[in-house]
Amino acid sequence: CHLTISNDYPGSVGVFKADLLSLLSRGRFGVVRECKENATGKIFMAKIIHYEGENKQTVLQEYEILKALHHDKIMSLHEAYVTPRYLVLISENCLGKEMLYSLIDRFRYSEDDVVGYILQILQGLDYLHSRHIVHLDIKPDNVIVTYLNVIKLVDFGSAHFFNPVVPKPLGHRVGTPEYMSPEMMKGDPIGPPADIWGLGVLIYIMLSGRSPFASLEPVEQENRIKSAQFDLTKCYPNASQNAALFLKRVLCMFPATRPTVKECHANPWLQDNYLMKLRRQTLTFTTTRLKEFLVHHQRKRSESLTKHRVLLRSYSNVSTQPGPPSVTTSGKQ
The missing domain is CATH 1.10.510.10 (Transferase(Phosphotransferase) domain 1)
Structure with a gap:
C-alpha cells in the first residue's frame, strides 16, 4: 500500500510519498501505521484521522499542539497534511x-x-x-x-x-x-x-x-x-x-x-x-x-x-487534494 499526500499551496513542504507498513493502532477517529518515506527510506508513524465538519476543529487541535512541541520526552511531529477529509500527522517513529x-x-x-x-x-x-x-x-x-x-x-x-x-x-x-x-x-x-x-x-x-x-x-x-x-x-x-x-x-x-x-x-x-x-x-x-x-x-x-472500528477508504494509491490555505503543514523539528 502507498500513501501520497500533498498540500499544494505556498509555504507547504510539497508532496509526501511513502509505503505503508504495519498497522500500529486503530481508534475512534482513525488509524496509526508505520510508513517508509520513499525519498529518504526513513521510518515514520502516520496517524490518519478522518473528520467531518462538526469535529474538524477538535481534530486540528492535535496538529496545533504537536507542531509547537520540541522536547526529547515527547513524540516529535515531522510533517502534517490537511485535506478536505483527513488530517495526516507524520511523526517520529518511537521505537x-x-x-x-x-x-x-x-x-x-x-x-x-x-x-x-x-x-x-x-x-x-x-x-x-x-x-x-x-x-x-x-x-x-x-x-x-x-x-x-x-x-x-x-x-x-x-x-x-x-x-x-x-x-x-x-x-x-x-x-x-x-x-x-x-x-x-x-x-x-x-x-x-x-x-x-x-x-x-x-x-x-x-x-x-x-x-x-x-x-x-x-x-x-x-x-x-x-x-x-x-x-x-x-x-x-x-x-x-x-x-x-x-x-x-x-x-x-x-x-x-x-x-x-x-x-x-x-x-x-x-x-x-x-x-x-x-x-x-x-x-x-x-x-x-x-x-x-x-x-x-x-x-x-x-x-x-471493534466498537470504534473506523471505515477509511483504501490506502492503495491514495492521492489527497490540497488543504485550505489557512492551515499550513508543520516544519521539521
Whole structure:
C-alpha cells in the first residue's frame, strides 16, 4: 500500500510519498501505521484521522499542539497534511514498547525502575504545562519506552490548551474513563492537576499490578474516581511507605491540593540521593500480577477497537487534494 499526500499551496513542504507498513493502532477517529518515506527510506508513524465538519476543529487541535512541541520526552511531529477529509500527522517513529510491556520484559522490577520512569514522565509534563498544554490521557498505552530506556509521551488527541489564570471546563469528555480525574468526570475546570492524577493511576498500576478504580460497572467506576476511593493495601506488600504517601497526594480528589510537577520532584520518594536510590533498588516485585493486568487490558483494548472500528477508504494509491490555505503543514523539528 502507498500513501501520497500533498498540500499544494505556498509555504507547504510539497508532496509526501511513502509505503505503508504495519498497522500500529486503530481508534475512534482513525488509524496509526508505520510508513517508509520513499525519498529518504526513513521510518515514520502516520496517524490518519478522518473528520467531518462538526469535529474538524477538535481534530486540528492535535496538529496545533504537536507542531509547537520540541522536547526529547515527547513524540516529535515531522510533517502534517490537511485535506478536505483527513488530517495526516507524520511523526517520529518511537521505537520501543509501551511502558508496562517494558517492565514485564524482566522477571522482577524494582521501585527504583518505577521512579526512573516517573521522573522522565514528569519532565515531559513539566514541558507541556509550562506551555499551557495538558495531555489529558496519561495511561500505559501513551507512554513509550525506547530501546535506550527513554520515555516518550505519545497520542495528543485529547490534549488541550489551558488558561493558567482562570481554568475552564472542556464542555465535553476526553481521554479514557479509567484514567480520568474527578474534575474531568464532573465537567469541572481542567488544568495540570488532571495530568498529575493520570500519573498517579499509572504509579498505582506499577506498584500493584491492578487498576485503582476499575469496576465492571461504569457507574461504580465513575463514583470511585469522583470520590477518589482506592485501596492502598492492594499494592505489593513490600512497596515503600514513601510510595504510598506519594500516591495519596497525587490521587487526591481535590485538584488544588495535588502537587505540581515541581512539588512532585521535591517529594522524598523521588529523590536521587544514594541512600534513597539504594533503598528503592532493594524493593523488587515479580511481574506476575502486571502480566495478568496486561492480558485484561489488552482484551479491553480489542473490544474498544471493534466498537470504534473506523471505515477509511483504501490506502492503495491514495492521492489527497490540497488543504485550505489557512492551515499550513508543520516544519521539521
